[in-house]
Amino acid sequence: MFVTVLENISLYAIPVLILVVVSVGLLRKVKVYETFTEGAKDGFTTAVRVIPFLTAMLVAIGIFRASGSMDILARVLAPVTNLIGMPAEILPMAIMRPLSGGGATGIMTGLFTEYGPDSIIGRMASVMQGSTDTTFYVLAVYFGSIGIRKSRHALSAGLIADLAGILAAVFITNIMF
Amino acid sequence: MINYVWFGLIVIGVVVGIATGNTQAVTDAAISNARTAVDLSLGLIGVMALWLGIMKIAEEAGLIKKLSNLLKPIMVRLFPDVPADHPAMGAMIMNIAANMLGLGNAATPFGLKAMKELQTLNSTEDTATDAMCTFLAINTSSVTIIAASVIAYRASAGSLNPVEIIGPTLFATITSTVVAIIAVKMLAKLPKNKASKPAPIVINETE
Numbered sequence: 001m002f003v004t005v006l007e008n009i010s011l012y013a014i015p016v017l018i019l020v021v022v023s024v025g026l027l028r029k030v031k032v033y034e035t036f037t038e039g040a041k042d043g044f045t046t047a048v049r050v051i052p053f054l055t056a057m058l059v060a061i062g063i064f065r066a067s068g069s070m071d072i073l074a075r076v077l078a079p080v081t082n083l084i085g086m087p088a089e090i091l092p093m094a095i096m097r098p099l100s101g102g103g104a105t106g107i108m109t110g111l112f113t114e115y116g117p118d119s120i121i122g123r124m125a126s127v128m129q130g131s132t133d134t135t136f137y138v139l140a141v142y143f144g145s146i147g148i149r150k151s152r153h154a155l156s157a158g159l160i161a162d163l164a165g166i167l168a169a170v171f172i173t174n175i176m177f
Numbered sequence: 178m179i180n181y182v183w184f185g186l187i188v189i190g191v192v193v194g195i196a197t198g199n200t201q202a203v204t205d206a207a208i209s210n211a212r213t214a215v216d217l218s219l220g221l222i223g224v225m226a227l228w229l230g231i232m233k234i235a236e237e238a239g240l241i242k243k244l245s246n247l248l249k250p251i252m253v254r255l256f257p258d259v260p261a262d263h264p265a266m267g268a269m270i271m272n273i274a275a276n277m278l279g280l281g282n283a284a285t286p287f288g289l290k291a292m293k294e295l296q297t298l299n300s301t302e303d304t305a306t307d308a309m310c311t312f313l314a315i316n317t318s319s320v321t322i323i324a325a326s327v328i329a330y331r332a333s334a335g336s337l338n339p340v341e342i343i344g345p346t347l348f349a350t351i352t353s354t355v356v357a358i359i360a361v362k363m364l365a366k367l368p369k370n371k372a373s374k375p376a377p378i379v380i381n382e383t384e
Contacts, residue, residue: 062207068193161317
């Protein structure tokens with residue numbers, strides 16, 4: 001029930017939002033068409049400005065992923081993660097989560113195939129996927145769009161939050177299932 | 178921090194790649210990811226244009242201002258350096274709301290619009306302000322209420338109860354967001370980050 005309501009919100013949100021904005025705009029004497037094009041023309045420059053930042057980030061992440069470093073890192077960290085109740089199989093996904101959204105999704109679906117989505121590993125991977133976002137991607141795109149190069153404490157805060165999300169996912173999955 | 182992380186990813190990647198015989202894979206990944214970055218960026222143009230256009234209408238119609246007023250008490254506390262009626266507030270609220278509903282397509286344009294507005298309060302060109310760091314931390318911690326794509330993947334993998342992860346995911350994502358806010362506020366107080374903080378721009382509010 002609750003889920004159906006929320007799914008419907010997701011379904012209708014965009015068309016309804018567009019409808020409301022243009023209707024209220026017209027009622028308040030906004031020249032809706034002209035105003036839209038005025039705002040929309042920034043779309044191109046913003047997107048183009050992101051390119052160098054995203055390239056830098058994705059190339060570094062790509063090199064790291066392709067090198068097989070992930071498996072080595074997972075092996076090194078395994079004794080620690082065992083202590084907190086995180087199965088070793090899920091560790092690569094935890095490392096991948098802040099680096100690459102597509103990569104983490106790939107690992108998650110791989111775990112589903114191997115262990116089943118309703119196994120403890122499958123459930124933990126699901127919770128982990130939804131609990132944080134792809135920190136490096138968000139940082140590159142958001143800061144890149146306005147040319148911010150010195151990110152100060154943004155990355156540290158983002159990674160601390162990722163760690164908290166991963167630990168929370170491990171904790172809650174072990175308790176609830 | 179970001180310089181060391183970036184350097185680390187590349188150096189470890191190349192060295193390990195050569196040592197484990199994955200040299201060709203490393204080369205391929207570097208080239209293909211450079212292309213992916215451009216594809217992703219250019220892919221933003223359409224949705225950016227759409228939502229920036231809608232946002233502009235909402236702004237002119239006074240809707241954004243109304244929305245900012247509604248959430249003023251929370252926003253002012255999260256972003257003390259941003260004037261309460263600044264356009265950045267409205268854009269940040271739209272971004273967070275879109276993220277909560279899982280509307281990633283709309284969230285990014287709103288977020289980038291918010292960054293652009295925050296940049297008008299920045300006295301430097303290339304250094305992030307405290308407000309930018311806070312906004313980014315909230316965004317990276319994800320505030321999605323329903324992880325719709327995860328549920329879809331679970332369903333297609335044959336889960337008997339694909340939605341059972343909604344409750345625990347909500348717990349984990351709230352934890353990460355709360356930690357993000359605490360962390361970003363505490364890190365901002367470190368001497369190093371205080372020293373690098375861009376000088377504030379004084380705004381004349383004589384509209």
